[in-house]
Amino acid sequence: MAENLARLRRETTAELAAAVTKLGVPMTASTITKIETQKRRITVDELVALAAALGVSPVTLMLPPEGDQTETVRLAERLTVPGWREAWRWMHGLTPLVARKRVPVSGLSWLATNRPYVTEEELAKIMFAAPATIAVEVLEEEVDDGPGS
Known part of the structure; x- marks a missing residue:
């Protein structure tokens, strides 16, 4: 997030802070500097407003701009x-x-839930082109999910 913000920012921190504030999310130049230097976390509202002010989607701020299949990407702690x-x-x-101990959902169910704007024809094209699931590593000890787990 921090590297992407610094890379995508084409204006001063004060100018970007003013643009974000105009979107209804108060922000100072100091806040942007702290985010870029990883001295401060951001809220979802700030992420959305920063992305809008920069003219990118929130995911563009969150993920590396390029990489390869041998790299592991950290999505959360x-x-x-x-x-x-x-x-x-x-x-x-x-x-x-698909996280450990979770039942994978069907590809169609996933798409219908997570892309509600997609037409049936588009869903069929995506289903044909996309792999069904992605394995992830959950970096935690075994979790007791309650009775029967």
Whole structure:
């Protein structure tokens, strides 16, 4: 996130902060500097407003701009995806992640839920072109999911 913000910002931190503030999310130049230097986390509202002010989607700020299939991409503190392309595909609602001890959903169900704007014809094209699931690594100890687990 921090590297992408710095890479995509084509104006001063003060100018970007003003643009974000105009979108209803108060922000200062200092806040942007702290985000870029990883001294501050951002909220979802800030992520959305920053993306809008920069003219990109929120996922463009969140994921590496390029990579290869041998790289592991960290999506959360204890969640990684084995491959750059898989991370982007999941974030764009193309393919589900399958975490340990979770039952994978069907590809069609996933697409219908995560891309509600897509027509049936488009769903068929996507289903044909996309892999059904992506395995992810959940970096945690065994979790007791309750009775029967």
